[in-house]
Amino acid sequence: MSSRMLPVPDGLDGMRVDVGLAKLLGLSRTVVAELAASGDVLISGRAASKSDRLTAGDLLEVTLPEPDAPVEVTAEPVEGLRILHDDDDIVVVDKPVGVAVHPSPGWTGPTVVGGLAAAGLRISTSGAAERQGVVHRLDAGTTGVMVVAKSEYAYSVLKRAFKERTVSKGYHALVQGHPDPTRGTIDAPIDRHPRHDYKFAVVSGGKPSVTHYEVAEAFRAASLVEVQLETGRTHQIRVHFSAMRHPCVGDLTYGADPVLARRLGLTRQWLHARTLGFAHPADGRWVEFTSEYPPDLAAALETLRAES
Numbered sequence: 686m687s688s689r690m691l692p693v694p695d696g697l698d699g700m701r702v703d704v705g706l707a708k709l710l711g712l713s714r715t716v717v718a719e720l721a722a723s724g725d726v727l728i729s730g731r732a733a734s735k736s737d738r739l740t741a742g743d744l745l746e747v748t749l750p751e752p753d754a755p756v757e758v759t760a761e762p763v764e765g766l767r768i769l770h771d772d773d774d775i776v777v778v779d780k781p782v783g784v785a786v787h788p789s790p791g792w793t794g795p796t797v798v799g800g801l802a803a804a805g806l807r808i809s810t811s812g813a814a815e816r817q818g819v820v821h822r823l824d825a826g827t828t829g830v831m832v833v834a835k836s837e838y839a840y841s842v843l844k845r846a847f848k849e850r851t852v853s854k855g856y857h858a859l860v861q862g863h864p865d866p867t868r869g870t871i872d873a874p875i876d877r878h879p880r881h882d883y884k885f886a887v888v889s890g891g892k893p894s895v896t897h898y899e900v901a902e903a904f905r906a907a908s909l910v911e912v913q914l915e916t917g918r919t920h921q922i923r924v925h926f927s928a929m930r931h932p933c934v935g936d937l938t939y940g941a942d943p944v945l946a947r948r949l950g951l952t953r954q955w956l957h958a959r960t961l962g963f964a965h966p967a968d969g970r971w972v973e974f975t976s977e978y979p980p981d982l983a984a985a986l987e988t989l990r991a992e993s
Contacts, residue, residue: 779977853961955986
């Protein structure tokens with residue numbers, strides 16, 4: 686265990702303890718709430734609850750748990766993981782559903798990093814041990830195209846490209862109902878959900894988040910939309926369309942209709958990373974890769990087309 690003592694910064698004045706300390710220490714609100722419940726958060730010498738308010742200048746003392754041990758990467762073949770492109774600097778893969786990008790505490794399923802290791806591919810050693818070579822991520826329940834850096838130079842170039850938003854990230858999403866207008870931009874900040882730590886929401890003061898979309902095909906119950914991400918927040922597409930009251934079909938976490946999901950045979954959100962384009966780290970030439978719909982998404986789409 687380690688202890689940190691510091692005055693409450695002006696920027697956290699008036700915030701709840703769980704919200705303010707999550708921002709200050711980079712922890713989840715759930716972890717902060719657990720620390721407070723255990724008496725490990727003191728404000729001016731007094732034990733604080735998660736719902737107490739912070740006051741600028743008060744002395745804050747937090748006893749932190751020891752950090753988790755690094756998560757090991759296990760080389761394990763991943764069924765359905767396809768390599769779309771491979772050269773000295775990058776490997777581009779088509780990620781199947783139910784596969785995380787890299788190991789993390791609590792995840793026991795397959796990973797892209799482990800699948801590449803099992804295939805004998807060398808990837809960059811930059812980044813945390815369990816995330817080496819990873820320059821962007823897809824949710825375990827989201828399929829599609831992603832790139833992993835193999836060389837150290839490619840890692841630095843691609844990380845910068847994603848940060849500077851020079852990468853073209855094209856998604857297809859099947860959303861409930863019919864967005865109006867049929868073409869537009871969703872510009873709404875995203876952060877942790879104020880009540881449910883496992884998901885995100887559009888909240889005042891969140892991180893800037895911009896999604897461009899255009900309806901490609903309309904059905905009676907849903908619309909197929911083409912999406913271009915300007916930013917890359919966690920769950921961004923799912924959160925933005927849910928906020929518009931057009932959640933991704935099958936996305937029960939963000940308010941989708943379970944009856945429609947069952948009728949279409951979906952057990953996850955209909956969301957697919959369709960295209961990925963970027964300047965190749967080796968010579969700067971523009972390259973673009975495309976992923977076809979996996980069977981579950983294709984079948985749901987054909988059902989809707991037949992009904993319409």
